[in-house]
Amino acid sequence: MSSLQSDMQDYKDLLSKYLETKDEAILYQAEQFSKQSIQQNISPDEIVNVHYQALKEIYPDLHEQIEGSFKFLIETMISYGLAYQEHQVLREKQIELKSEIGVAANMQNTLLKTSVPKTHAIDIGVKSVPAKEMNGDYHHFIKDEQGNVGVAVADVIGKGIPAAFCMSMIKFAMESFSENQIYPQWILDSLNRVVSRNVEQGMFVTMFYGLYDVYTHQFYYASAGHEPCFILRNETKEFEEIDAKGLLLGVESAVKYEQLNTSIHEGDLIVLLTDGVTECRVDGRFIEQEEVLNIIKEHEHLNSQEIVEHVFKYFERLQDFQLRDDFTLVVMKRNSSLSV
Amino acid sequence: MKETVSSVVIKKEWDIVGARQAGRQLSQELGFGSVDQARIATAISELARNIYLYAKEGEISFEELYDLPKVGLKIVARDKGPGINDLSAVMQDGYSTSGGLGAGLPGVKRLMDEFDLVSDEEGTKVTAIKWARP
CATH class of the missing domain: 3.60.40.10 (PPM-type phosphatase domain)
Structure with missing residues (x-):
């Protein structure tokens, strides 16, 4: 959880800098952030929430309707988050299957070995x-x-x-x-x-x-x-x-x-x-x-x-x-x- | 451990919304963050939909858990439907989503912290708990 909190701080800093400068370099950092988040298995709904929380901290008197819209978006993203997690699990299973097929292929090679007669x-x-x-x-x-x-x-x-x-x-x-x-x-x-x-x-x-x-x-x-x-x-x-x-x-x-x-x-x-x-x-x-x-x-x-x-x-x-x-x-x- | 229990009967599709509403209110009171509230609501939706689709009638009940300093919400979905034959199959990823039915029970398990499932000819009982992040 602490890593998510420190990521959260990073995200907030990036976001506020970007809103000030509209700098391409910060967008590049945002791209790095998303890659890092994928590595840490952070799901899309979580990212939307990080954005929402960051926005609230940068603009403490955020319009009530904007706040509501984020809650609405988070709700919409929950199923995407689930699909994402499921995808991760299925991917791991696929890697497992692949390695099993690799073992079978090796076995086939051993079984079907034939030597070229001299x-x-x-x-x-x-x-x-x-x-x-x-x-x-x-x-x-x-x-x-x-x-x-x-x-x-x-x-x-x-x-x-x-x-x-x-x-x-x-x-x-x-x-x-x-x-x-x-x-x-x-x-x-x-x-x-x-x-x-x-x-x-x-x-x-x-x-x-x-x-x-x-x-x-x-x-x-x-x-x-x-x-x-x-x-x-x-x-x-x-x-x-x-x-x-x-x-x-x-x-x-x-x-x-x-x-x-x-x-x-x-x-x-x-x-x-x-x-x-x-x-x-x-x-x-x-x-x-x-x-x-x-x-x-x-x-x-x-x-x-x-x-x-x-x-x-x-x-x-x-x-x-x-x-x-x-x-x-x-x-x-x-x-x-x-x-x- | 102090507990409060409340419950919502599921008969019509509309009752799913009622269950979500009750769950959200409780989770808000217990101090869950907005993402967790949304997760709890989605889990309740899944459980209530399962009842509505497969058992026709059942009940979702809520229990506030105070295991201080932890605070949590326990959701129990009960029905007297036909029961689930192959529990391992429904708990497998891709089982229900491939049929387009939604997140399914594995989704509920992911959304919550604790999960238990009992099913026989008498019906099905799913118990799920979410602890609030301190």
Whole structure:
């Protein structure tokens, strides 16, 4: 209370000086006073009263009607004061919730951790950044006993916490598969059963799954309604779209996925991505897929991790450093046999 | 501790004004400042409105508290309405204001220094006390 009284004295001094001089410097001090009052949780009705009391002290014979008008104003401000206090409480709660979501996001990162396999045949780079705290995109690598590399890129339709739960389920399902069963068709068939059994209607997952055979350099792939992926052919320097037919995971429990394969030559670059990359919006327009691919082509000579970092930096800047959608990009480049 | 009790019956919306008036007069006599008078009146409004809206009929009573050197005003709102099922919910911020009903019971609690709420099938009793700033 004593701090309010000393503030009250300050306010009175400021007010009387201002009424005398109409000095801008005093108005600036009044601004400081209001900021201080907010810090001390002083509500608006309290400020009106401070003004009223100060006025009475400066002009002891204040007109009765003016006095009455202030009482009227104080009465009117009481509910604003309450709303203000309530707002403070809700703000604190919001900070609390935010920190809880932060903890959940950290946990998600730990749960969904996947390490990039090291293999002499291909150089792999990956960048996955959530738009909000929880990531609705997912990528996963598997290396089988022979050293072949499986890679999954997925996107949950729907964002935030439910999407994150769904992703954790998919990851654990994938981990439970035996290391000898990593053909794309088999994986998607099995995952589809898991998703359609365990996820409520209305939540769908798209996934592109690829298997790189490090001996024959065949790339096997299947898609569950996911974005097409690409191969940048070293020979022609042209992108080739790779896509396979298949419904989104979770739509129907008995679905057979199509599996295709293609030969990967030295210096070829496989690009897997989510629609956060190809559908990122800037000033109301969608970025053309070509724009993404051009950036990749421009940096094609770098190693895979450097390529994905460059693409991400480019899009982050394009979107004013505020991602609208989760961003996941995986690049796999077949090493030339000379460099091994 | 010397006490004086008076009360106002709430039946019509107009009675809310009567309760405010009675509360204001008492708080003035007890030496409450103008902001506190306004706060007490607003708290009485909320309590009386709750009675009028949800219980249809009830009573607001006032008690002057002399716990010298402290002087205070105790407000008791009583009704025989349906009672409140989820007390924690109505005491949560944003519960009533989001519905545009006003400050609600959390508002009353903020406006006053002490607050208590009892509710069952027999009705609801809210007790709130404001101490005058010396």
